[in-house]
Amino acid sequence: MFKTLKSLSMQRWPWLLLALTALAMELTGLYFQYALNYQPCIKCIYIRVAFAGILLAALLALLAPRNVMLRFAALSLWLGSALYGLYQAQELVNIEQILAEGGFTTCALFADFPSWLALDKWLPAVFEVTGTCGGVDWQFASLSMAGWSRVLMAAYGVSALLILLSQFSKISRNPYRG
Incomplete structure:
Protein backbone atom coordinates (compact mmCIF):
# COMPACT_ATOMS: atom_id res chain seq x y z
CA MET A 1 0.00 0.00 0.00
CA PHE A 2 2.78 2.47 0.92
CA LYS A 3 4.60 1.82 -2.35
CA THR A 4 1.42 2.55 -4.28
CA LEU A 5 0.79 5.74 -2.30
CA LYS A 6 4.35 6.92 -2.86
CA SER A 7 4.10 6.17 -6.56
CA LEU A 8 0.82 8.11 -6.76
CA SER A 9 2.33 11.06 -4.89
CA MET A 10 4.96 11.34 -7.61
CA GLN A 11 2.34 11.82 -10.33
CA ARG A 12 0.47 15.01 -11.16
CA TRP A 13 -3.11 13.76 -11.43
CA PRO A 14 -3.58 12.90 -7.71
CA TRP A 15 -2.36 16.39 -6.77
CA LEU A 16 -4.72 17.89 -9.33
CA LEU A 17 -7.56 15.87 -7.80
CA LEU A 18 -6.60 17.18 -4.34
CA ALA A 19 -6.53 20.74 -5.68
CA LEU A 20 -9.94 20.31 -7.28
CA THR A 21 -11.53 18.94 -4.10
CA ALA A 22 -10.11 21.77 -1.98
CA LEU A 23 -11.23 24.32 -4.57
CA ALA A 24 -14.69 22.74 -4.59
CA MET A 25 -14.89 23.19 -0.81
CA GLU A 26 -13.83 26.85 -1.09
CA LEU A 27 -16.42 27.47 -3.80
CA THR A 28 -19.08 25.67 -1.76
CA GLY A 29 -18.38 27.97 1.17
CA LEU A 30 -18.65 31.01 -1.09
CA TYR A 31 -21.89 29.67 -2.57
CA PHE A 32 -23.37 29.28 0.89
CA GLN A 33 -22.26 32.81 1.75
CA TYR A 34 -23.24 34.70 -1.39
CA ALA A 35 -26.07 32.65 -2.92
CA LEU A 36 -27.76 31.30 0.23
CA ASN A 37 -26.79 34.21 2.54
CA TYR A 38 -25.23 32.08 5.31
CA GLN A 39 -22.67 34.44 6.79
CA PRO A 40 -19.35 32.91 7.92
CA CYS A 41 -18.18 33.17 11.50
CA ILE A 42 -14.55 33.39 12.59
CA LYS A 43 -14.24 29.59 12.81
CA CYS A 44 -15.74 29.23 9.32
CA ILE A 45 -13.14 31.65 7.99
CA TYR A 46 -10.34 29.72 9.69
CA ILE A 47 -11.69 26.51 8.12
CA ARG A 48 -11.64 28.30 4.74
CA VAL A 49 -8.01 29.16 5.39
CA ALA A 50 -7.32 25.47 6.01
CA PHE A 51 -8.98 24.51 2.70
CA ALA A 52 -6.91 27.24 1.01
CA GLY A 53 -3.78 25.76 2.59
CA ILE A 54 -4.65 22.33 1.19
CA LEU A 55 -5.27 23.90 -2.22
CA LEU A 56 -1.93 25.70 -2.04
CA ALA A 57 -0.17 22.46 -1.04
CA ALA A 58 -1.65 20.67 -4.05
CA LEU A 59 -0.64 23.48 -6.40
CA LEU A 60 2.87 23.43 -4.96
CA ALA A 61 3.22 19.70 -5.59
CA LEU A 62 1.79 20.08 -9.09
CA LEU A 63 4.86 22.11 -10.01
CA ALA A 64 7.17 19.09 -9.72
CA PRO A 65 5.71 16.05 -7.94
CA ARG A 66 8.93 14.05 -8.43
CA ASN A 67 10.98 16.66 -6.57
CA VAL A 68 11.42 15.22 -3.07
CA MET A 69 11.81 18.55 -1.28
CA LEU A 70 8.81 20.12 -2.99
CA ARG A 71 6.71 17.01 -2.32
CA PHE A 72 7.66 17.00 1.37
CA ALA A 73 6.87 20.72 1.62
CA ALA A 74 3.48 20.13 -0.01
CA LEU A 75 2.72 17.14 2.22
CA SER A 76 3.70 19.12 5.32
CA LEU A 77 1.48 22.03 4.32
CA TRP A 78 -1.36 19.63 3.49
CA LEU A 79 -1.11 17.83 6.83
CA GLY A 80 -0.70 21.05 8.81
CA SER A 81 -3.67 22.67 7.08
CA ALA A 82 -5.85 19.60 7.61
CA LEU A 83 -4.99 19.44 11.32
CA TYR A 84 -5.60 23.18 11.72
CA GLY A 85 -8.94 22.85 9.91
CA LEU A 86 -9.89 19.82 12.02
CA TYR A 87 -9.14 21.77 15.20
CA GLN A 88 -11.22 24.77 14.06
CA ALA A 89 -14.11 22.55 12.93
CA GLN A 90 -14.09 20.71 16.26
CA GLU A 91 -14.15 24.03 18.11
CA GLN A 97 -23.43 21.85 20.98
CA ILE A 98 -23.15 24.31 23.87
CA LEU A 99 -25.71 26.61 22.26
CA ALA A 100 -28.02 23.69 21.38
CA GLU A 101 -28.00 22.65 25.05
CA GLY A 102 -29.08 26.15 26.10
CA GLY A 103 -25.64 27.32 27.17
CA PHE A 104 -23.90 30.53 26.27
CA THR A 105 -20.65 31.04 24.45
CA THR A 106 -19.16 33.57 22.08
CA CYS A 107 -16.33 33.74 19.63
CA ALA A 108 -14.27 36.54 18.14
CA LEU A 109 -15.93 38.84 15.65
CA PHE A 110 -12.72 39.62 13.73
CA ALA A 111 -10.04 37.40 12.26
CA ASP A 112 -6.69 37.39 14.01
CA PHE A 113 -4.37 36.94 11.07
CA PRO A 114 -0.71 37.96 11.42
CA SER A 115 0.18 41.26 9.75
CA TRP A 116 2.26 39.44 7.12
CA LEU A 117 -0.78 37.32 6.15
CA ALA A 118 -3.73 39.72 6.43
CA LEU A 119 -6.09 37.58 4.35
CA ASP A 120 -9.17 39.40 5.62
CA LYS A 121 -7.70 42.68 4.31
CA TRP A 122 -6.30 41.27 1.05
CA LEU A 123 -9.36 39.19 0.08
CA PRO A 124 -12.28 40.39 2.21
CA ALA A 125 -14.85 38.77 -0.11
CA VAL A 126 -13.42 35.39 0.87
CA PHE A 127 -11.85 35.80 4.32
CA GLU A 128 -13.80 38.54 6.11
CA VAL A 129 -15.89 37.51 9.12
CA THR A 130 -19.53 38.56 8.62
CA GLY A 131 -21.39 36.19 10.97
CA THR A 132 -21.34 34.85 14.50
CA CYS A 133 -20.49 31.36 15.73
CA GLY A 134 -22.90 28.65 16.63
CA GLY A 135 -25.95 29.14 14.44
CA VAL A 136 -26.85 25.92 12.65
CA ASP A 137 -28.66 27.13 9.55
CA TRP A 138 -27.97 24.09 7.38
CA GLN A 139 -27.72 20.35 7.94
CA PHE A 140 -27.29 17.32 5.75
CA ALA A 141 -27.53 13.76 7.12
CA SER A 142 -27.81 15.29 10.63
CA LEU A 143 -24.43 17.06 10.38
CA SER A 144 -23.98 20.82 10.23
CA MET A 145 -21.41 22.52 8.02
CA ALA A 146 -18.99 22.38 10.93
CA GLY A 147 -19.64 18.65 11.31
CA TRP A 148 -19.02 18.02 7.61
CA SER A 149 -15.91 20.19 7.73
CA ARG A 150 -14.66 18.08 10.63
CA VAL A 151 -15.24 14.88 8.62
CA LEU A 152 -13.51 16.30 5.55
CA MET A 153 -10.55 17.66 7.49
CA ALA A 154 -10.12 14.33 9.28
CA ALA A 155 -10.14 12.55 5.90
CA TYR A 156 -7.64 15.04 4.46
CA GLY A 157 -5.46 14.62 7.56
CA VAL A 158 -5.44 10.81 7.49
CA SER A 159 -4.73 10.85 3.74
CA ALA A 160 -1.87 13.31 4.15
CA LEU A 161 -0.38 11.32 7.03
CA LEU A 162 -0.52 8.04 5.10
CA ILE A 163 1.04 9.61 2.03
CA LEU A 164 3.70 11.31 4.16
CA LEU A 165 4.57 7.96 5.79
CA SER A 166 4.67 6.32 2.36
CA GLN A 167 7.51 8.60 1.33
CA PHE A 168 9.86 6.47 3.43
CA SER A 169 9.14 3.28 1.46
CA LYS A 170 11.25 2.19 -1.48
CA ILE A 171 9.80 1.77 -4.93
CA SER A 172 11.43 -1.00 -6.93
CA ARG A 173 12.55 -0.01 -10.39
CA ASN A 174 11.69 -3.43 -11.84
CA PRO A 175 7.90 -3.76 -12.03
CA TYR A 176 8.20 -7.59 -11.95
CA ARG A 177 9.98 -7.65 -8.59
CA GLY A 178 8.05 -7.35 -5.35
Missing part, protein backbone atom coordinates in the same frame (compact mmCIF):
# COMPACT_ATOMS: atom_id res chain seq x y z
CA LEU A 92 -17.15 25.14 16.06
CA VAL A 93 -18.97 21.83 16.65
CA ASN A 94 -18.37 22.32 20.39
CA ILE A 95 -19.82 25.85 20.22
CA GLU A 96 -22.87 24.54 18.34
Whole structure:
Protein backbone atom coordinates (compact mmCIF):
# COMPACT_ATOMS: atom_id res chain seq x y z
CA MET A 1 0.00 0.00 0.00
CA PHE A 2 2.78 2.47 0.92
CA LYS A 3 4.60 1.82 -2.35
CA THR A 4 1.42 2.55 -4.28
CA LEU A 5 0.79 5.74 -2.30
CA LYS A 6 4.35 6.92 -2.86
CA SER A 7 4.10 6.17 -6.56
CA LEU A 8 0.82 8.11 -6.76
CA SER A 9 2.33 11.06 -4.89
CA MET A 10 4.96 11.34 -7.61
CA GLN A 11 2.34 11.82 -10.33
CA ARG A 12 0.47 15.01 -11.16
CA TRP A 13 -3.11 13.76 -11.43
CA PRO A 14 -3.58 12.90 -7.71
CA TRP A 15 -2.36 16.39 -6.77
CA LEU A 16 -4.72 17.89 -9.33
CA LEU A 17 -7.56 15.87 -7.80
CA LEU A 18 -6.60 17.18 -4.34
CA ALA A 19 -6.53 20.74 -5.68
CA LEU A 20 -9.94 20.31 -7.28
CA THR A 21 -11.53 18.94 -4.10
CA ALA A 22 -10.11 21.77 -1.98
CA LEU A 23 -11.23 24.32 -4.57
CA ALA A 24 -14.69 22.74 -4.59
CA MET A 25 -14.89 23.19 -0.81
CA GLU A 26 -13.83 26.85 -1.09
CA LEU A 27 -16.42 27.47 -3.80
CA THR A 28 -19.08 25.67 -1.76
CA GLY A 29 -18.38 27.97 1.17
CA LEU A 30 -18.65 31.01 -1.09
CA TYR A 31 -21.89 29.67 -2.57
CA PHE A 32 -23.37 29.28 0.89
CA GLN A 33 -22.26 32.81 1.75
CA TYR A 34 -23.24 34.70 -1.39
CA ALA A 35 -26.07 32.65 -2.92
CA LEU A 36 -27.76 31.30 0.23
CA ASN A 37 -26.79 34.21 2.54
CA TYR A 38 -25.23 32.08 5.31
CA GLN A 39 -22.67 34.44 6.79
CA PRO A 40 -19.35 32.91 7.92
CA CYS A 41 -18.18 33.17 11.50
CA ILE A 42 -14.55 33.39 12.59
CA LYS A 43 -14.24 29.59 12.81
CA CYS A 44 -15.74 29.23 9.32
CA ILE A 45 -13.14 31.65 7.99
CA TYR A 46 -10.34 29.72 9.69
CA ILE A 47 -11.69 26.51 8.12
CA ARG A 48 -11.64 28.30 4.74
CA VAL A 49 -8.01 29.16 5.39
CA ALA A 50 -7.32 25.47 6.01
CA PHE A 51 -8.98 24.51 2.70
CA ALA A 52 -6.91 27.24 1.01
CA GLY A 53 -3.78 25.76 2.59
CA ILE A 54 -4.65 22.33 1.19
CA LEU A 55 -5.27 23.90 -2.22
CA LEU A 56 -1.93 25.70 -2.04
CA ALA A 57 -0.17 22.46 -1.04
CA ALA A 58 -1.65 20.67 -4.05
CA LEU A 59 -0.64 23.48 -6.40
CA LEU A 60 2.87 23.43 -4.96
CA ALA A 61 3.22 19.70 -5.59
CA LEU A 62 1.79 20.08 -9.09
CA LEU A 63 4.86 22.11 -10.01
CA ALA A 64 7.17 19.09 -9.72
CA PRO A 65 5.71 16.05 -7.94
CA ARG A 66 8.93 14.05 -8.43
CA ASN A 67 10.98 16.66 -6.57
CA VAL A 68 11.42 15.22 -3.07
CA MET A 69 11.81 18.55 -1.28
CA LEU A 70 8.81 20.12 -2.99
CA ARG A 71 6.71 17.01 -2.32
CA PHE A 72 7.66 17.00 1.37
CA ALA A 73 6.87 20.72 1.62
CA ALA A 74 3.48 20.13 -0.01
CA LEU A 75 2.72 17.14 2.22
CA SER A 76 3.70 19.12 5.32
CA LEU A 77 1.48 22.03 4.32
CA TRP A 78 -1.36 19.63 3.49
CA LEU A 79 -1.11 17.83 6.83
CA GLY A 80 -0.70 21.05 8.81
CA SER A 81 -3.67 22.67 7.08
CA ALA A 82 -5.85 19.60 7.61
CA LEU A 83 -4.99 19.44 11.32
CA TYR A 84 -5.60 23.18 11.72
CA GLY A 85 -8.94 22.85 9.91
CA LEU A 86 -9.89 19.82 12.02
CA TYR A 87 -9.14 21.77 15.20
CA GLN A 88 -11.22 24.77 14.06
CA ALA A 89 -14.11 22.55 12.93
CA GLN A 90 -14.09 20.71 16.26
CA GLU A 91 -14.15 24.03 18.11
CA LEU A 92 -17.15 25.14 16.06
CA VAL A 93 -18.97 21.83 16.65
CA ASN A 94 -18.37 22.32 20.39
CA ILE A 95 -19.82 25.85 20.22
CA GLU A 96 -22.87 24.54 18.34
CA GLN A 97 -23.43 21.85 20.98
CA ILE A 98 -23.15 24.31 23.87
CA LEU A 99 -25.71 26.61 22.26
CA ALA A 100 -28.02 23.69 21.38
CA GLU A 101 -28.00 22.65 25.05
CA GLY A 102 -29.08 26.15 26.10
CA GLY A 103 -25.64 27.32 27.17
CA PHE A 104 -23.90 30.53 26.27
CA THR A 105 -20.65 31.04 24.45
CA THR A 106 -19.16 33.57 22.08
CA CYS A 107 -16.33 33.74 19.63
CA ALA A 108 -14.27 36.54 18.14
CA LEU A 109 -15.93 38.84 15.65
CA PHE A 110 -12.72 39.62 13.73
CA ALA A 111 -10.04 37.40 12.26
CA ASP A 112 -6.69 37.39 14.01
CA PHE A 113 -4.37 36.94 11.07
CA PRO A 114 -0.71 37.96 11.42
CA SER A 115 0.18 41.26 9.75
CA TRP A 116 2.26 39.44 7.12
CA LEU A 117 -0.78 37.32 6.15
CA ALA A 118 -3.73 39.72 6.43
CA LEU A 119 -6.09 37.58 4.35
CA ASP A 120 -9.17 39.40 5.62
CA LYS A 121 -7.70 42.68 4.31
CA TRP A 122 -6.30 41.27 1.05
CA LEU A 123 -9.36 39.19 0.08
CA PRO A 124 -12.28 40.39 2.21
CA ALA A 125 -14.85 38.77 -0.11
CA VAL A 126 -13.42 35.39 0.87
CA PHE A 127 -11.85 35.80 4.32
CA GLU A 128 -13.80 38.54 6.11
CA VAL A 129 -15.89 37.51 9.12
CA THR A 130 -19.53 38.56 8.62
CA GLY A 131 -21.39 36.19 10.97
CA THR A 132 -21.34 34.85 14.50
CA CYS A 133 -20.49 31.36 15.73
CA GLY A 134 -22.90 28.65 16.63
CA GLY A 135 -25.95 29.14 14.44
CA VAL A 136 -26.85 25.92 12.65
CA ASP A 137 -28.66 27.13 9.55
CA TRP A 138 -27.97 24.09 7.38
CA GLN A 139 -27.72 20.35 7.94
CA PHE A 140 -27.29 17.32 5.75
CA ALA A 141 -27.53 13.76 7.12
CA SER A 142 -27.81 15.29 10.63
CA LEU A 143 -24.43 17.06 10.38
CA SER A 144 -23.98 20.82 10.23
CA MET A 145 -21.41 22.52 8.02
CA ALA A 146 -18.99 22.38 10.93
CA GLY A 147 -19.64 18.65 11.31
CA TRP A 148 -19.02 18.02 7.61
CA SER A 149 -15.91 20.19 7.73
CA ARG A 150 -14.66 18.08 10.63
CA VAL A 151 -15.24 14.88 8.62
CA LEU A 152 -13.51 16.30 5.55
CA MET A 153 -10.55 17.66 7.49
CA ALA A 154 -10.12 14.33 9.28
CA ALA A 155 -10.14 12.55 5.90
CA TYR A 156 -7.64 15.04 4.46
CA GLY A 157 -5.46 14.62 7.56
CA VAL A 158 -5.44 10.81 7.49
CA SER A 159 -4.73 10.85 3.74
CA ALA A 160 -1.87 13.31 4.15
CA LEU A 161 -0.38 11.32 7.03
CA LEU A 162 -0.52 8.04 5.10
CA ILE A 163 1.04 9.61 2.03
CA LEU A 164 3.70 11.31 4.16
CA LEU A 165 4.57 7.96 5.79
CA SER A 166 4.67 6.32 2.36
CA GLN A 167 7.51 8.60 1.33
CA PHE A 168 9.86 6.47 3.43
CA SER A 169 9.14 3.28 1.46
CA LYS A 170 11.25 2.19 -1.48
CA ILE A 171 9.80 1.77 -4.93
CA SER A 172 11.43 -1.00 -6.93
CA ARG A 173 12.55 -0.01 -10.39
CA ASN A 174 11.69 -3.43 -11.84
CA PRO A 175 7.90 -3.76 -12.03
CA TYR A 176 8.20 -7.59 -11.95
CA ARG A 177 9.98 -7.65 -8.59
CA GLY A 178 8.05 -7.35 -5.35
